Amino acid sequence: MTAKPRTGILLLNMGGPSTLDEVHSFLFRLFTDRDLMRLPWQQRLAPWIARRRTPAIKEQYRQIGGGSPILKWTNFQGERMAALLDEKCPESAPHKAYVAFRYAAPLTETAMGQIMQDGVQRVVAFTQYPQYSCSTTGSSMNELYRQQQKLDPEGKVRWSVIDRWPTHAGLIQALAERVQAKLDEYPVDERHKAVILFSAHSLPMSIVTRGDSYPIEVSATAEAVMARLNHSNPYRVVWQSKVGPLPWLGPAPDTALKGLAKQGHRNVVLVPIAFTSDHIETLFELDKEYGHLAQELGIDGFKRAEALNGSSTFIRAMADVVSEHLAKGESISTQFKMRCFLCPNEQCATTRNFFAGNKFPTSPATNKAG
Ligand SMILES: C=CC1=C(C)c2cc3[nH]c(cc4nc(cc5[nH]c(cc1n2)c(C)c5CCC(=O)O)C(CCC(=O)O)=C4C)c(C)c3C=C
Numbered sequence: 517m518t519a520k521p522r523t524g525i526l527l528l529n530m531g532g533p534s535t536l537d538e539v540h541s542f543l544f545r546l547f548t549d550r551d552l553m554r555l556p557w558q559q560r561l562a563p564w565i566a567r568r569r570t571p572a573i574k575e576q577y578r579q580i581g582g583g584s585p586i587l588k589w590t591n592f593q594g595e596r597m598a599a600l601l602d603e604k605c606p607e608s609a610p611h612k613a614y615v616a617f618r619y620a621a622p623l624t625e626t627a628m629g630q631i632m633q634d635g636v637q638r639v640v641a642f643t644q645y646p647q648y649s650c651s652t653t654g655s656s657m658n659e660l661y662r663q664q665q666k667l668d669p670e671g672k673v674r675w676s677v678i679d680r681w682p683t684h685a686g687l688i689q690a691l692a693e694r695v696q697a698k699l700d701e702y703p704v705d706e707r708h709k710a711v712i713l714f715s716a717h718s719l720p721m722s723i724v725t726r727g728d729s730y731p732i733e734v735s736a737t738a739e740a741v742m743a744r745l746n747h748s749n750p751y752r753v754v755w756q757s758k759v760g761p762l763p764w765l766g767p768a769p770d771t772a773l774k775g776l777a778k779q780g781h782r783n784v785v786l787v788p789i790a791f792t793s794d795h796i797e798t799l800f801e802l803d804k805e806y807g808h809l810a811q812e813l814g815i816d817g818f819k820r821a822e823a824l825n826g827s828s829t830f831i832r833a834m835a836d837v838v839s840e841h842l843a844k845g846e847s848i849s850t851q852f853k854m855r856c857f858l859c860p861n862e863q864c865a866t867t868r869n870f871f872a873g874n875k876f877p878t879s880p881a882t883n884k885a886g
């Protein structure tokens with residue numbers, strides 16, 4: 517019999533439909549999420565948009581193999597991370613990874629149910645978005661708070677939060693390895709001329725200007741990766757996947773590719789930087805749409821860096837992030853305490869107060885949870 521987990525690590529992410537049949541419910545949850553977007557008449561409009569968008573998005577998932585690989589990768593990363601943590605931190609072992617997706621199975625309530633059933637009393641909520649945005653990690657944390665209130669009203673579980681890790685040395689090393697592997701594919705005399713385009717999901721300008729920290733954290737990750745590579749190549753950050761008619765943060769990858777082609781660049785490496793596994797936006801948008809555009813523009817040395825997926829450097833980084841967090845004994849980060857200047861959502865305050873109020877002994881060795 518396996519021992520009861522002493523420390524749970526709850527991996528938070530948006531998730532994706534594992535099968536084509538799940539596409540509609542995924543989109544439905546996404547468009548009804550008021551932490552992600554606020555639409556007029558959202559209760560009525562969201563189901564309509566979700567239904568209308570389902571066929572096109574289904575087709576994209578069909579073209580990348582019939583579903584999102586995010587659950588497979590998150591389980592893989594989580595299991596290996598927990599094994600590394602058992603070796604690194606025997607005082608808080610055994611560790612067990614749980615997965616809470618915001619828009620697809622396993623949902624937060626499922627993960628909370630498992631945690632309660634296992635009787636785990638100490639859990640780290642660990643966002644799998646390295647860069648913080650209220651539209652992503654913020655939404656997952658608000659949902660975790662709501663489910664905690666419902667499923668653990670007595671507060672049996674003691675929580676702490678890893679809400680961002682944009683410049684963690686292990687993450688930067690893992691990304692640098694992915695970039696270097698692509699650069700190594702060019703002939704030696706051309707390699708230094710390749711332009712590195714770090715690509716992150718864009719944000720509506722209304723979210724940027726209310727004070728979301730995502731754009732600066734994504735930029736910090738990109739700069740740290742290039743510093744790790746001794747600034748061997750020129751780079752920029754581009755913002756992909758704008759949805760709807762309102763203004764979003766740019767430049768988009770197609771603007772960058774067109775400009776670079778005009779200036780005579782022939783070698784471009786596109787690097788997904790804000791998502792730690794493959795998803796339609798790497799496999800469909802970056803590879804199929806931008807790969808095709810690059811060919812049309814004469815950028816014949818176009819390459820896309822592999823997502824972190826099964827990178828052992830990345831999985832070691834995850835374990836390091838958690839072990840450093842456990843050693844610090846902090847419930848939430850200084851950055852997480854502060855809200856956006858124009859936050860429209862009182863829930864953000866409630867969530868922060870709840871997770872900040874959990875106090876821990878600094879050493880997990882004195883944790884009586886197990
Ligand atoms: C760090 C990554 C992401 C941020 C920030 C983000 C913000 C954001 N997204 C939308 C609207 C949509 N996103 C959709 C899909 C989607 N979003 C991300 C990541 C981030 N989103 C990913 C990885 C995916 C795809 C999932 C996959 O499996 O590949 C969609 C659905 C697809 C579509 O209809 O086009 C929408 C809609 C908003 C409004 C937003 C910030 C407010």
Ligand code: FES
Nearest residue numbers: 650855856859864
């Ligand atoms: S939207 Fe950013 S703190 Fe509420």
Ligand SMILES: [Fe+2]
Nearest residue numbers: 717718757759
């Ligand atoms: Fe998105």
